[in-house]
Amino acid sequence: MSSSSGLNENPQDAAEEDPNDNELSTIIDRLGFGCSQISQIIVSGGMWMGDAAEVMILSCITKAMSVDWHMTPTEQSTIVSLVFIGVLVGNLISGKVGDHYGRKPPILVSIFGLALFNLLTLRANGYKSLLVVRFCIGFSIGIGQPAQVALSTEISPASFRNYAVVGSQFIFAFGELYASFLVWQQDPMMKIIDWRQLVFWISVPSIIFFFLCFIFLNESPRILALMGREEEAKAVLDKIRTWNGKPEVSIDFRPIQAERQNNMIGRWLASMKMIFGPKLLFTTCANCFTCFTINLLYFGTFYAFPLMLPNMKLSGTPGANLMTAAFCDLLGMLLCLLLSKVLQRRTSIAILTFGQIMSLNAFLWASKQMMVDPNPSATSLMVLQGGMYGMKLFTSGVFCMVFIFYSEVYPTIARATGFATVMTVGRCGSIAAPLLFEFMRKVSSPEAFFYLIMVATVGNLALFGCQTDTKDLKLEDDFQDTETAEQLPIRSARTVT
Secondary structure (H helix, E strand, O other): OHHHHHHHHOHHHHHHHOOOOOOHHHHHHHHOOOHHHHHHHHHHOHHHHHHHHHHHOHHHHHHHHHHHHOOOHHHHHHHHHHHHHHHHHHHHHHHHHHHHOOOHHHHHHHHHHHHHHHHHHOOOOOHHHHHHHHHHHHHHHHHHHHHHHHHHHHOOOHHHHHHHHHHHHHHHHHHHHHHHHHHHHHOOOOOOOOHHHHHHHHHHHHHHHHHHHHHHOOOOHHHHHHOOOHHHHHHHHHHHHHHHOOOOOOOOOOOOOOOOOOOHHHHHHHHHHHHOOOOOHHHHHHHHHHHHHHHHHHHHHHHHHHHHHHHOOOOOOHHHHHHHHHHHHHHHHHHHHHHHHHOOHHHHHHHHHHHHHHHHHHHHHHHHHHHHOOOOOHHHHHHHHHHHHHHHHHHHHHHHHHHHHHHHHOOHHHHHHHHHHHHHHHHHHHHHHHHHHHHHHHHOOHHHHHHHHHHHHHHHHHHHOOOOOOOOEOOOOOHHHOOOOOOOHHHHOOEOO
């Protein structure tokens, strides 16, 4: 009893007993998850809403544009792929910028670019000018994604990192619903689309979120501390403390000692050496492959379903089915959130990946039945519809879960670069998806594209089983912070209790 009293009277003694008491990670855990993190995630997550709206109607507006400018199917798919090439370049640059200058600058550039280049799309006067503008839109999307995920993760306690990442993806899902509603409102049958009107309305959220972000968004206290800007980091921590109602929590943290290059290129090379070093080589390579495959399926459905739905004999209008598919994305994110609370990351990803495989099987079985019978049964149509919705639901869940994993596995000093590198390789899958779909539809059938994805998804299931879990483990700021330098940071990290 007296021992407990002594601890309360001498907080400094308690700090001396626990050498980790004034670590930045411990302070962030004590500040908890509340209004501060929620507001920052919503404000910075505006880029995800613009991203989702853009990608959701990309194939719809490209098809409508082709009527005005007489584009071939190959030219249509090239425009879509060029957007994803821009995303790839943006992802690659985001790692350099985000780890060197901070998380806020690339987020601001992303939201501003989305608004600007979407509006410039309305001024395009031909195929070539459209290619340039759509590439710039993709670049704007890509430059903000790694930085936003890193920021959301770094301001959140260990036990709430899943809420931070999935919360951002909820905004993505609302962007999908917003865009699909715009399409449904124009024409439920998706036959007559006014692409100029659609482009204008999907620009509106980006304009609003840019001003909110410019005024209210804070920098990551972790990256400020790594830059040696301790007073600015404490100012951000003080805002978190105030918004979360934790006045009793001390924000005096132990300075982070880390070797940093003064120039951006040197900083990026050091980060690349770290993520492809012996400690993280397998993890990074496995992440790159799985991200490629998930992108191939996820963005393949974004491109394929708007083209396939008008020819499917499903219940409900094509526009209504598109909205339902977008709603399934939201359900997938909720499922991810539930699984992430009760299961390990690796187990959750395996369950969701198995769901992808089962949905693909159902979709392909029903498609085969419809090829044999021109008047398919109600059962075949129901299975086809269920498989389509299942692909959206489980792939959305997998995407959210791997975002959590990718953001936890790398140390702060290389987090944006590590995440950006994995996303860059993943974007190769989104680039290939429309071109591969059009090629397979031409030489075989639209279903052939999904058979290919099935094989790659089975490979994902095996790779995820080899990964080390990161649930509830302390985020490392640098390899120098680990207790055993020869081990992976996720293995040497201490569990937060």
